[in-house]
Amino acid sequence: MVVEIIEVLVLILAIVVAFVLYKVLKTATSLAINAVLGVLVLTAAKLLFGLEIAITWVAVLICAIGGVIGALVIIVLNYLKIAFV
Secondary structure: OOHHHHHHHHHHHHHHHHHHHHHHHHHHHHHHHHHHHHHHHHHEEEEEEEEOOOOHHHHHHHHHHHHHHHHHHHHHHHOOOOOOO
């Protein structure tokens, strides 16, 4: 009977670990996609509109969290000469 309880506990632990890994990897993938799209928008703004946006780790972090909307915020702040100059 002790072996059966341990087996059930290990099975429950494996399910919890699999669920947590799924959530972490799903979040990491979406974060990476947001960062890439945001940096692409910033690069397009530099090339198409001639903006002098400084692409730093802070800008990439904003793009990773905010995605395209974060990139648009950076573009507006740069255009107004408030930040990322």
